[in-house]
Amino acid sequence: MSVIESKNLSKNYFSAKSGKFAGIGLRLSGDPKSPSGDLGDGLCFEVDKGEIYGIIGPDGAGKTTLFRILTTLLLPDSGTATVDGFDVVKDFKKIRSRVGYMPGRFSLYQDLTVEENLKVFASIFNTTIEENYHLIKDIYQHIEPFKTRRAGALSGGMKQKLALSCALIHKPSVLFLDEPTTGVDPVSRKEFWEMLKKLKSEGITILVSTPYMDEASLCDRIALIQNGEFLTIDSPQNIVNKFNKILWSVHSNNMSKLLNDLRSHAGVGVCYAFGDTHHITVVDEKLTINTLSDFLQEKDHKDVVISKIEATVEDCFMELAIPKN
Amino acid sequence: MKFFNRWHEKQPEKPIRMRQFIVFTQKEFKHIFRDRWTTLILLVLPILMIILFGFGINTEIKNTKFAVYDPSHDVATQGIVNKLLTSEYFTLSEFVNTPNEIENIFKEKGIGLVVVFSEKFYENLLHTGDAQVQLITDGTDPNTASILTAYASNLIFSYQQDLISAQDIPYQIKPEIKLLYNPTLKGVYSTVPGIIGVILILICAMMTSISIAREKEQGTMEILLVSPMKPIVLILAKVVPFFCISIVNLVTILLLSVFVLEVPIVGSLFLLILVSLLYIFVALSIGLLISSVVDKQMVALLISGMALMLPFVYLSGMMFPIESMPIVLQWISNIIPAKWFIIAMRNIMIKGLGFSSIVKEVAILSFMALFFIMLSLKKFKLRLE
Incomplete structure (x- = not known):
């Protein structure tokens, strides 16, 4: 059973003042079971349980828009999508209590310490640090020596680890990571992807976007996206083989x-x-x-x-x- | 009630939600006290404002020059002029020969008050018991004008008392007050209620709206939205710290005004606090409303700073009497909560009136609070757009 499914999602952006068409944010459409993976007008977007699924594309391709639709922050203009079996429009509250979301920008409280941030996000998700410590232990260990430091004073890599810890603290079934490694040094990026592999082994489904093509090979499957349209969806190896x-x-x-x-x-x-x-x-x-x-x-x-x-x-x-x- | 049920789809256990609320409120307090400027604005600005306003607007008027038009030249008029002279407030500039000169001496000689006696003043005083004296002041400065006339009337009244005790005749001197240029000036000027009104709006509306806009600007709102936390918990946790700080400020301002500015609280302290709490509530709900429509801290600051503060300062009756405004501005002043708060506060604090005198104001403020809260809850965005 697929954890994330979307059909014919579309979202258009109009500039508010002139009403002029400003570009297609995202359009996913077509026949889900196209065996050849041939693009034409067709592909569907399905993520299986326990999969690391990469959305790969340049800036402005529509990655964040897709993430925001799937995390119920934006309403699609047309089309449907489900996350964990719940509709992103109708059942948005159920989705909100079971997914973890890490926005592209560092979105934690800079004036709170590492530990305080984690405590706040744990309480938001009705849990405590102690309850789910085992889940974040591997990641949190790296930043635990700095737990009394304010989040704003952390390095880029540590910020990402903290943000990931905060997104994981409530044991989400699906994790949405929007460009988690942008602005992070190569060593931290490598560590980060190793963490994702560990989370995958815990049964967490991960949807991750990145502009870095070299990270694509680390995903189980990838969707290449440009100008709001998917170019192809396959495993990285198949995509390369098809070349x-x-x-x-x-x-x-x-x-x-x-x-x-x-x-x-x-x-x-x-x-x-x-x-x-x-x-x-x-x-x-x-x-x-x-x-x-x-x-x-x-x-x-x-x-x-x-x-x-x-x-x-x-x-x-x-x-x-x-x-x- | 249907609205509130929307948040209650699957009720988590009460203690969990309570813990959520407590942790979140602590977080808000940390945001406030870890930012030096926020702390400074919240706790020191009110004290500065009350001291600057209190001492800056000097209500003590000494050695004001006055002129006299006296067609009677009798004992009584002489007595009144002497009475004015013996006080430290007035010094005699000159006698005027015709009433026509009065306007000119205002313009040319920096005179603050003209005393005009009726003809045959003493005779009228003895026979009809009704002599008239007119006090003319410059209404372009209504505050000084009202203070001058009040002092002068008091002095005339005390002269009358002297006469009565000396001769046992029921004299009655009726001072007729005329304000040149602003003839309708009414009401006692009192700064303290106005300052409280403005400070509370500043802290509650401005700070609440900025604090929610900050969550949107730094992206944390995205995470908060994609969580099971109910917006009502978020809003309450945002509002509680500013509510507490407002109360601290209210107490500071009242203490300062009583002990430093020596403005007495004549009426009931309980009523005064009740009205203030209600007003804080209105201010907080305005802040929530602003934050539900803006996404940027700067915009929140501009809206609460310009679009809110200016009418609150100028149209609430704090700086200028509402009665002397153009009729259109008088209408607009009705929708400004500070107007009703200031009226109620003056009635309680200065005039010492009871609850029956402020029923209307309390009702209007309650309605406003309810209206703004319903509107901002309704406008709270569950998504990013």
Whole structure:
């Protein structure tokens, strides 16, 4: 049985003053059981119990809007969604007492200490720190030495741990984490994801959003989202496997000129910056690494390095997203 | 009642909700006392305000120049002028020869009061027992004007007492008071009730609305909404600390006004506190109403600071008598809670009247409190939009 289900959710944003259409916030629509995962007009959004489900997409894609609809903070314009079997519109109170929600922004009381924050949130959810200490122990241990420090004076990673502790203190059945690792250092991010794995083993369903593609591979399943629409939904491995194009990474001494030169080449499909190299898909099968290298050297590029690479989730996202633009 | 039932879908046990409330109230107190500026505004500002207003608006008037128009030139008029001169309040500037000069000397010579005697003053006093003296003051400064006329009338009255005791004749001198430029001035000016009215609004409405707007601004409201906590618990926990602080302020202000400013509390202390509590209630509910419509602390501050404070200061009768306002502003003043509070407080504190004199004011304030609370509970947003 799926814990979260949504059908045809949509939410449009209008600017209040002019009534002008300001963009689609989110549109999820279509046939749930499309076997091929083919997009067309169809996909549904279902999260299974005990799953870490990632919503991956750039800023402004509609991740927060989706989270707010599912946590009953916003009403969808159309469509339905259920969380733990309860409708997000009709049974919003039941949902509110059984989910944990960690908003994207650090949303705790900065002028209260670590312990006081935890106590306040425990009491809001009709429980006590002692009662559910075992649930948060692994996470809270890290920040317990600082429990008399004010939350505002914590580092980014510690803030996230505290926020997660607060969201977990009432043993939620579903945990909504909206960009929990944004602004957190790499070590803390890694720790954070390890915590999520532990929570998963406790049977908690986790819906997590992130703009970082590298975190996608840590989810059981991911939905790639852009401009309020899902591009694809699958396990990270399947998404990568489905990538059927030839992918090369290219490096030279003049990277900004390189981007333009690659894009001007007829045999190159899409080309985008990826870290310190450019990734390209090859549409002309006759094109070889050597011919491309010669082409670039003619254009005054030096130290040209071209290599064939395996696709990552980010490459899949770029491949799916770019034609849409 | 249907509204309240909405929160009660699945009732948690009472002690749990009580604990929720207590923890949350403690949290509110911590927010207040951990922020130096909030603490300062809440506890020191009222004291500063009452002392500045109390001493700044100086009600003691000494050595005011006055002029006399005296067509009678007899014993009685001379006696009254002497009586005025013996007091420390007045010094004689000049005698006026015609009534037409009166307006000019106001404009040119900085005169505060003109005493106009009727013709054949002493004769009238002896025969008809009814002599007339007119006191003319500058009504553009109504507070000074009313104080001057009150002093002068008292002095004339005491001269009359002297006459009666000396000669045993039932004289009656009737001072007729005329306020130039503001002829309808009424009411006793008293700052203290007005200051209490403004301070309580400042603390209750402004601070409550800012404190709820802060939850929205820092994002904690999102978490509070996605929780089983009932909005009524949240609202009560928000309101209780400001209620307590308002009472502390009320006591401080009353102590200061009695012992430092020497404004006596003539009427019943119990009634005075009752009316104040009712007014605090109104102020808190206004704060809740503001917070239910705004999302930003700055907006809450502007609304409660500008849109609320200004009419409360200027239209409540605290600074300017309502009777001398244009008729439209008089109508508007009716919807300002501070007006009714100030009237009731003056009746109790200054005039020493009983409950029957403030029934109307108490009824209006109760209605306002109920209205604002119902409205703000109804407007409380269960979602983000």
